[in-house]
Amino acid sequence: MPEPPRRRLSIEDFRPDTLDGILGQPRAIARLERILAGVRHGTVMPPHMLFHGPPGVGKTAAARAFGRAALGSFYEANFNELKAFDNRDHSVLPEIIMKSRGPPPGGAPFRIMFFDELESLSPSAQHDLRPAMEGEGGWSVFILACNDLHGISAALLSRLTVLEFPPVAPADVRRILESALARTPFALEPPALDAIVERAAGIPREAIKLLLEEGGALPPAS
Ligand SMILES: Nc1ncnc2c1ncn2[C@@H]1O[C@H](COP(=O)(O)OP(=O)(O)OP(=O)(O)O)[C@@H](O)[C@H]1O
Numbered sequence: 333m334p335e336p337p338r339r340r341l342s343i344e345d346f347r348p349d350t351l352d353g354i355l356g357q358p359r360a361i362a363r364l365e366r367i368l369a370g371v372r373h374g375t376v377m378p379p380h381m382l383f384h385g386p387p388g389v390g391k392t393a394a395a396r397a398f399g400r401a402a403l404g405s406f407y408e409a410n411f412n413e414l415k416a417f418d419n420r421d422h423s424v425l426p427e428i429i430m431k432s433r434g435p436p437p438g439g440a441p442f443r444i445m446f447f448d449e450l451e452s453l454s455p456s457a458q459h460d461l462r463p464a465m466e467g468e469g470g471w472s473v474f475i476l477a478c479n480d481l482h483g484i485s486a487a488l489l490s491r492l493t494v495l496e497f498p499p500v501a502p503a504d505v506r507r508i509l510e511s512a513l514a515r516t517p518f519a520l521e522p523p524a525l526d527a528i529v530e531r532a533a534g535i536p537r538e539a540i541k542l543l544l545e546e547g548g549a550l551p552p553a554s
């Protein structure tokens with residue numbers, strides 16, 4: 333019998349599930365942990381938040397990890413992900429706004445609406461988000477993400493807890509790379525890792541892409 337094909341590695345295999353796994357973002361993660369402490373005490377809702385920073389530094393990973401920690405077993409049914417890109421035909425936003433009203437399914441304490449690529453929403457669509465974030469029984473927490481704060485309206489910003497995700501220090505890119513490497517069969521030597529850290533220029537996604545490119549090009553160990 334031929335062996336079943338082994339599943340191949342892709343960048344998705346390295347997404348951290350927990351806030352502990354997001355390295356090199358100490359300020360944002362400490363703030364999220366503090367917010368989580370409040371959520372666990374059961375007295376407060378998490379605030380609406382905006383994560384901003386360059387592509388590939390952990391914003392989506394942090395939103396999902398926060399969602400998992402805050403919602404626990406309610407995560408699957410109550411963490412909703414949407415990209416502004418999906419709103420090109422202008423039909424999705426009203427749907428989201430409808431969906432964010434009323435109690436969340438399954439008896440969850442709240443739902444999370446994770447809305448990526450905020451900057452590609454027009455100013456009027458950004459304006460439409462505001463009522464969804466206010467009132468309506470307070471059942472929905474918005475986590476918004478963007479690469480650049482420029483173009484985000486002041487009215488929206490003032491309703492959000494803004495967390496910056498800057499590029500990651502080289503030592504932390506190296507830690508991310510080493511922990512990713514440990515989950516691969518690749519035998520990459522330290523100088524090859526140093527070169528990847530340098531080329532990644534503070535962007536963990538880039539480092540993992542390069543790891544897969546360099547490691548994948550090596551003949552498999554038998
Ligand atoms: N700070 C980090 N610590 C550990 N891994 C990271 C970190 N940042 C990024 N990664 C790795 O890179 C992948 C991509 O990161 P992520 O999708 O969170 O980036 P992003 O900031 O949301 O980018 P974009 O602005 O393009 O949406 C993650 O799945 C993870 O494997």
Ligand SMILES: [Mg+2]
Pocket residue numbers: 391392393448477
């Ligand atoms: Mg993202």
